[in-house]
Amino acid sequence: MAQSGKRLGTGKRDAATKLAEHRLSVLELAGELGNVAEACRRRGLDRTSFYEWKRRFQTQGFEGLKDLPPVHKSHPMTTPPATVDRIKDLALEHPAYGCNRLEALLALEGTRVSSITIQKILNDSGLGSKYDRWLALEEKTAGKAIDLTGEQAAFIEKLNPCFRERHVESGAPGELLSADTFFVGNLKGIGKVYLHAVVDTYGSYAFGFLHVSKQPEAAAAVLHNDVLPFYRNLDLPVTAVLTDNGREFCGTDTHPYELYLDLNGIEHRRTRVKTPKTNGFVERFNGTVLDEFFRVKMRETFYESVDALQADLDAWLVHYNTERPHLGYRNQGRRPIETINLFVSQEA
Incomplete structure (x- = not known):
């Protein structure tokens, strides 16, 4: 040594x-x-x-x-803090953009950061998903008045259930109704059963009529027997009905459904071709009645007739319209009948 x-x-x-x-x-x-x-x-x-x-x-x-000196905590290729802040700002300015689009935006500003690095920075900042960015944007804007860009407002409205139905506007009960035909299932000894549904776009008040066919007469029957009498009792006119382009709703001038609407002075509006989702009120109702009524009742009860199933549906519709609170910008937690009665009382 x-x-x-x-x-x-x-x-x-x-x-x-x-x-x-x-x-x-x-x-x-x-x-x-x-x-x-x-x-x-x-x-x-x-x-x-x-x-x-x-x-x-x-x-x-x-x-x-001797011990080696400690490794420096910051890597020489660490993204500068100013760039990190800019990435977070861009993520909130454009919450619907993915990392590739954010990378392209930064490149236009003269900053080169890979999409993988951007995703890591957003993950570390709690902004990794669109949902996270939406919540952060909502929290940032809560409690203070700011001007949202059109893109930000559209993104918030898209994800907020209070705004989902705003593609269909109506100013009064009965002004615009959504109608659709929904296949329920097969009953033994009876065959196929369809639900002809009508939903008021003003407050989501719903009507339903079960039938073994999709014929225009059945689609018109729910209007004649249930819908129009309900609004007559409230002294409210039915102005228009929005449907898809199904054969039970559309046809020539002699088509039964078209004739019925014309005789009652009701305008017939149609959704765009191949876009039934634009009739969102009744589409949403179809999903609700399927999950909350049909999938429950048809497992509990063996129905031998359409009338028996209709009786249980009528009872459920009473619950849906008069007891069950509804979200959405029209009802805001109220029941559909409350929304209609509130309008009637204000007009009186």
């Missing part, structure tokens, strides 16, 4: 030097004893570390026995 003299010196020694001298003393003791295990036992060092320090001492001398 000829290099042991390198540990000697005068003056104040730092902790790193003292630690290196301790390690060197273990190497020296092992040389004196001729027994590595005994030297390690006496000085409290494991043999694996002994051979590592011995290798470093042979190659680097006394300096090799």
